[in-house]
Amino acid sequence: MIEISNSELQDVPVQKLPVEALINYTLNLADTSLILGHRNSEWTGHGPVLEQDIAISNIALDLIGQARNFYQYTAEVINKNQVAFDLPYVTGRAITEDDLAYLRDVLEFKNLLLVEQPNGDWGQTILRQFFFSAYQYLLYEQLQKSKDSQLAAIAEKSIKETTYHLRWSSEWVIRLGDGTEESHQRMLNALQEFWMFTGELFKPSAYEQVAAAMQIGVDVTTLKGAWMEKVTAVLEEAKLPLPTTPALQSGGKTGTHSEHLGFILAEMQFLQRAYPNSNW
Amino acid sequence: MGVHELENLFQQKVDHEIKIEPKDWMPEKYRKTLVRQISQHAHSEIVGMLPEGNWITRAPSLRRKATLLAKVQDEAGHGLYLYSAAETLGISRDEMLNQLHTGTAKYSSIFNYPTLSWADIGAIGWLVDGAAIMNQVPLCRSSYGPYARAMVRICKEESFHQRQGFEILLSLSKGTPAQHKMAQDSLNRWWWPSVMMFGPKDDESPNSVDSMKWKIKRFTNDELRQKFVDICAEQVKILGLQLPDNDLKWNDERGHYDFGAINWDEFWQVVKGNGPCNKQRLDARNKAHNEGAWVREAAIAHAEKKKQRTAKAAA
Ligand SMILES: [Fe+2]
Ligand SMILES: [Fe+2]
Numbered sequence A: 001m002i003e004i005s006n007s008e009l010q011d012v013p014v015q016k017l018p019v020e021a022l023i024n025y026t027l028n029l030a031d032t033s034l035i036l037g038h039r040n041s042e043w044t045g046h047g048p049v050l051e052q053d054i055a056i057s058n059i060a061l062d063l064i065g066q067a068r069n070f071y072q073y074t075a076e077v078i079n080k081n082q083v084a085f086d087l088p089y090v091t092g093r094a095i096t097e098d099d100l101a102y103l104r105d106v107l108e109f110k111n112l113l114l115v116e117q118p119n120g121d122w123g124q125t126i127l128r129q130f131f132f133s134a135y136q137y138l139l140y141e142q143l144q145k146s147k148d149s150q151l152a153a154i155a156e157k158s159i160k161e162t163t164y165h166l167r168w169s170s171e172w173v174i175r176l177g178d179g180t181e182e183s184h185q186r187m188l189n190a191l192q193e194f195w196m197f198t199g200e201l202f203k204p205s206a207y208e209q210v211a212a213a214m215q216i217g218v219d220v221t222t223l224k225g226a227w228m229e230k231v232t233a234v235l236e237e238a239k240l241p242l243p244t245t246p247a248l249q250s251g252g253k254t255g256t257h258s259e260h261l262g263f264i265l266a267e268m269q270f271l272q273r274a275y276p277n278s279n280w
Numbered sequence B: 001m002g003v004h005e006l007e008n009l010f011q012q013k014v015d016h017e018i019k020i021e022p023k024d025w026m027p028e029k030y031r032k033t034l035v036r037q038i039s040q041h042a043h044s045e046i047v048g049m050l051p052e053g054n055w056i057t058r059a060p061s062l063r064r065k066a067t068l069l070a071k072v073q074d075e076a077g078h079g080l081y082l083y084s085a086a087e088t089l090g091i092s093r094d095e096m097l098n099q100l101h102t103g104t105a106k107y108s109s110i111f112n113y114p115t116l117s118w119a120d121i122g123a124i125g126w127l128v129d130g131a132a133i134m135n136q137v138p139l140c141r142s143s144y145g146p147y148a149r150a151m152v153r154i155c156k157e158e159s160f161h162q163r164q165g166f167e168i169l170l171s172l173s174k175g176t177p178a179q180h181k182m183a184q185d186s187l188n189r190w191w192w193p194s195v196m197m198f199g200p201k202d203d204e205s206p207n208s209v210d211s212m213k214w215k216i217k218r219f220t221n222d223e224l225r226q227k228f229v230d231i232c233a234e235q236v237k238i239l240g241l242q243l244p245d246n247d248l249k250w251n252d253e254r255g256h257y258d259f260g261a262i263n264w265d266e267f268w269q270v271v272k273g274n275g276p277c278n279k280q281r282l283d284a285r286n287k288a289h290n291e292g293a294w295v296r297e298a299a300i301a302h303a304e305k306k307k308q309r310t311a312k313a314a315a
């Protein structure tokens, strides 16, 4: 992880640093929401029961909607500041939300590793959503106070959705943890699968540190306590043990992903890359 | 009151456009016909999610991704209302799903065709949702109350879907030559199966007579099919595309479009299970249902535990 000291910050031109940090910071929020929305949408039509098929699709829609808000804002910042932003097929025109989602490759994506992991069974999808929503709720709570009014507005709008995602996923963690022998076992397995990716949520990247220092972004290290409290409470009610294994997998925020993201992008970006510069 | 009098009373209500409600007396055959029709319709909504769901992860823009996802989710909602409407007639959702999964219940054959390109999402919206609307708008006045009310809500959403599909095709048609070709190819594949969605010709449609008398149905298959062809033949001009039928021609005398012969062999083959995707669709439904079994069991077990705990606490 790159630590940025105060002296390093002073060396960078004042104008440039905040804009770059803002772009990376916003892309990180956008990518994370998009990839989790995309993963959840893989359930549409295949859910365990009709009502829950609708619920998970709804969460997917919310997340994709949030991603669009962040991408649109990023594009606006890039265009307004005439930031040199290299994208294939894009020359001589303003950058759009779709360019950012469909024309960046794996190494440029900044989403959390947690959200790109395969859906697994319903229990894994639920646990991943719970871990994430508990984090996103706390994040948006702080982001509402951002000095960047756009980010604050998106957070304020989105936290209503996240509140529901958190309640829904908490209830399911409890239901499955304290359901049948089989469901309990599957949740233990889900914990095994995903706990290792939770450390990254609270490990700030350089651009998050800058964004936090500028008071446009959230200092994610401060969210960990409240997150652990929530997770501990829900797992306890679900009769599931709080994992004690280390949660060291990280890198997504700076583009070092797991192998899964490449396949997601290959599928997601196929039309935009096979038929570049087309209107859909 | 004897059955005969009850039947007369029932028919009088129907004739006077008074809705039949779940607790009202109804002929057994009326109930059975409705259960069959409503559950088939519900199954169609659910199976219909599969060919379109295929493209959610590949949709070409964020806006298209969100609208397609919302559309497929709407179809799940339609399935839900319709299963509920059928349940008012004394059959459970489990029973209906079992009929679907074992292949004893039918669903709309159109969903046994594959979605091969993004344009197919446009063609399905325009033609398949379009044909569905044609079939379903009259059902909003169906004699059975719960069915009619479910259809009102569903039809509103279906017309939204149809407009979106039309708009997808229009963008493609006006787009690059490759996109235009994609759109035309899609119409070539989806047109005839859509025309077949109205079911067999009137003289080969065994259930139609009673359904008309009971005002479950208000127009015959062929009447609705003609209406559909007439509308599409006009709209396709705006799209700048062609319907794949050389015999499609305005007939001044009839005041309708004439159209070519339907391949009924293909129709019956797909109905009998030999369409290109019958097996995949049924397999996918079965897989989702089977893999969801432990989740449904856990939800029931948890609810049971909770109930016992509150009972204990209250004691
Ligand atoms: Fe529908
Ligand atoms: Fe329908």
Ligand SMILES: [Fe+2]
Pocket (backbone or CB within 6 Å): B075, B129, B157, B158, B161
């Ligand atoms: Fe529809």
